[in-house]
Amino acid sequence: MALLMRVCTLIVNVFCLPLHFTKAIGLYRIYKYIFPICQYRLADMYNKKMHDKKTELFRSLSEFKKPGKHLTLLEVGCGSGANFKYYPAGSKVICLDPNPTFQSYVKSSVAENDQLTYERFVVASGENMGSVEDESVDVVVCTLVLCSVDDIPQTLREVHRILRPGGAFYFLEHVVADPSTWAYFFQHVLQPAWYYFGDGCEVIRDTWRHLESAGFSDLNLKHIEAPLVFIIRPHILGYAVK
DSSP: OHHHHHHHHHHHHHHTHHHHHHHHTTGGGGHHHHHHHHHHHHHHHHHHHHHHHHHHHHTTGGGGSOTTSOOEEEEETOTTTTTGGGSOTTOEEEEEESOGGGHHHHHHHHHHOTTSEEEEEEEOOTTOOTTSOTTOEEEEEEESOTTTOSOHHHHHHHHHHHEEEEEEEEEEEEOOOOTTSHHHHHHHHHHHHHHHHTTSOOSOOOHHHHHHTSOOSEEEEEEEEOSSOGGGOEEEEEEEEO
8 A cells, every 4th residue: 555655646746747847946936826815715615614613612712811801812824814703702813924915815804803803914934923922912823724834843832932821722724644544545645736736735744743742731632524525634623721
């Protein structure tokens, strides 16, 4: 099986040679302007499939606000703002994404969710949130982002830095499947093409291992099978407390 997987992956890589070349000469950057359009539509479809899971996950957000204060929340890789409707009324939201093209979509989402206070949009990656002060937010949210950051441990170190003591990191991520399954096989075979479709997304990451070693005082993590296409069906969700 391992040999077959390597052979099939090689074949897919051959078909992806034009994409590899496009990236090598810098033309792939054009997709950065197209991706927000795709993500906006896909995020709406994802929300419909995952509505119950998201509602359950974010139900406890208010528990992490300071007494008598509104919740201050930063979302890493905010995209089009698809999570806004799940945030508690009165929350102060800071949006962070490396793609500035998402700003117009975020403004539309803010207008549709006037129960929130929109603080600002920060153009930055999860690995480098230097413009956000230490221990300045109650909650950090990250959904379908750790699959595409360049450095998960560094991203989690930054999350830990900006969270106030007792704050929480909420996550919802697709992950690699069990090695004994066909999903695992096809995740590895299709990964070369998926990388380009998903703007750097990887479906073969064991993200939960990084969360387990990130130094949080408490980790509430659950593995689920999401009602999605088989290649991204394995998910983890939960929250970690600083």
